[in-house]
Amino acid sequence: MRGDAIPARNNADWSSLSPQPPAILVRPTSTEDVAHVLRICSEAGMPVVPQGGLTGVSGGARPVAGCVALSMERFVGVENIDEAASTMTVRAGTPLEVVQKAAAERGLYFPLDLGARGSCAIGGNVSTNAGGNRVIRYGMTRDLVLGMEVVLPDGTVLTNLNKMLKNNTGYDLRQIFVGAEGTLGVVTRLVLRLFPQPVSTLAAVCGVADYGRVLALLAGARKRLGPSLSAFEVMWADYWEVAARRVPNVRDPLEGDHPFHVLVELQGSDEDIDGQRFQSWIEAEFEAGTVTDAALSQSLADVAAFWGSRDAASEFIQVLGPHLSFDISLSVGDMDAYAAACRDRLAARIDGCQAMFYGHIADGNMHIIAWVPGAPKQPDTEVYDVIYGLVREYGGSVSAEHGIGLTKKNYLSYSRSEPELALMRTIKRALDPGNIMNPGKVFDMPATGESRS
Structure with missing residues (x-):
């Protein structure tokens, strides 16, 4: 597509940056299509900006002037679920929510979860190394990727759809592309790690008097709930005032004001034992003076309502x-x-x-x-x-x-040293010598002949 035929949505992502129309929009449906596009662009020296669900907030998917926007919106579908290996092979444009539901239909669980789950693409989640709500238990996105297929800037297809948790055969090449934000190639297919579907999910919203007690509550949760602890979300009073009292359809489960509200979630494997253990832990925190007030979920509807206060930030544009x-x-x-x-x-x-x-x-x-x-x-x-x-x-x-x-x-x-940045540029230069992949994102590459310090 060119010119006015390109949908306006492809001109920007969710960042506050002004829209920038691409010169051309392509929407491949196969790895071979992606390879063909990159091969042509590499030979022509034309910049390529990969796009997934366009829900990023840092401008990583925003087009640059004169570029080809390579949208993965048609490159979708779950190709395989291997229950014995607890893996899923999926195309990179597949929305995260589709991945979650496909796993659940087989009694399995993909733990990555974001507010944009219905729109964001799994390839974009990998390219930004998305975190989400349950990192404390399952890790970042990079911890959920076992195998990958990626197309390099010159059109070379690098395929390693590994399903094995243990595979120490040289450099772990997949991790070069996780979090690279499309600057080193285009992720096309993924092997994702799945887990057993939780049997029980419990949550509590706790009112806490000071940050020292917040840390004590966290220590107690880690000790008493162990690996069942799946989320520990903290909201300062300034956030809670807006989220629970100004955003429509969000209810405050506690009475009075508290300097901190803490949302704790447990995902377990035995509903009766998990409920008793969760309640006994909360009672112990009351007795220790760590918690001033608390509301415990009595149903999954309560769990969802508690999370509504944490997810209310997506509605702040309407309030603020x-x-x-x-x-x-x-x-x-x-x-x-x-x-x-x-x-x-x-x-x-x-x-x-x-x-x-x-x-x-x-x-x-x-x-x-x-x-x-x-x-x-x-x-x-x-x-x-x-x-x-x-x-x-x-x-x-x-x-x-x-x-x-x-x-x-x-x-x-501010967060990475000059030797680290220099090594990043070395990797970028080795894989993308023409600097066609998402140029200008993450860091600037020096022009030929300029100092590389």
């Missing part, structure tokens, strides 16, 4: 208007101190700036929403400088699970 979203990692013990410092610095530097904090705290991931109410344009550069500058001071990561793309590349050096 335009705002900026951030995804960072920090040492778990530093998070409350970071939040206090960040709130103060934003207010001091930017008149009227407000911020709220929440996230998957147990795996070190904090989300931040910052905004100036009623501002005709949000002060993005100033906010980025404060938030990422503090991340550097605290020795954290400027991106926990949303990738670098365009919006964070100027801050990548």
